[in-house]
Amino acid sequence: MLLYCFTSARTGEVHESTARRASAREKTAKESDEDLEARVMAACYKVYKEDVPLFFFNIFTFFLPLASADYAFRDYSSAHKILDAAEAYNIDPLENNILEVIHFEDSIRDVPLFRPLSELQVTKSTGRSRGADVFRKEFASLGHRSGYTRNVTIRSCRRWALMQVDKNYSKTARMKFASYVSRDTHSKHYAHPLSEVEGLANYLGIESRNDHIQNRRGMGMHHNP
Incomplete structure (x- = not known):
């Protein structure tokens, strides 16, 4: 984890x-699928x-x-x-x-x-x-025992990590970190639909608050302790 x-x-x-x-084959072209x-x-x-x-x-x-x-x-x-x-x-x-x-x-x-x-x-x-596949099922089972109503997936961990990278680093650094081939991969498959730009602060030119935005972004996984 x-x-x-x-x-x-x-x-x-x-x-x-x-x-x-598929990507491993590109690095070891001499090896056949078998x-x-x-x-x-x-x-x-x-x-x-x-x-x-x-x-x-x-x-x-x-x-x-x-x-x-x-x-x-x-x-x-x-x-x-x-x-x-x-x-x-x-x-x-x-x-x-x-x-x-x-x-x-x-x-x-x-x-x-x-x-x-x-x-x-x-x-x-x-x-x-x-x-x-075994680990995925064990991970989901752990999430259920912890009170999450939906399956917690490895993709959830990866998605959050990449959103943090996107916020703090350049697009080039993010692509290297994630081993992206296409520049559109993040926006299509990993970027959260909720923007991290706070409209009020942006309009008034004041310091932005983002705690409530980060909190809202993490509410996709419903927890029932």
């Missing part, structure tokens, strides 16, 4: 899905590059214990050991100041991050990722 909220990821880039197969399986596009440990600061992933609080439970670290037995090692340096981290490179086990690189319930133990992994 955090991946979908805090990044531009689509379901086929995180879970096993055929939804992104060879290009849905599971090869799911998020695996190999997507993490060791020259990228590991603590960049702190926004995803699940990542360190998740990787630790999978025995992904070559030189550390747990997430606590990594945190203790970082604390032992006893210095304030500086930008681009690498204190230590934390390596992954070579055997873990092709293991999916999110696996079927029967393969949660890394030793039982067959290389399959949890299916996007």
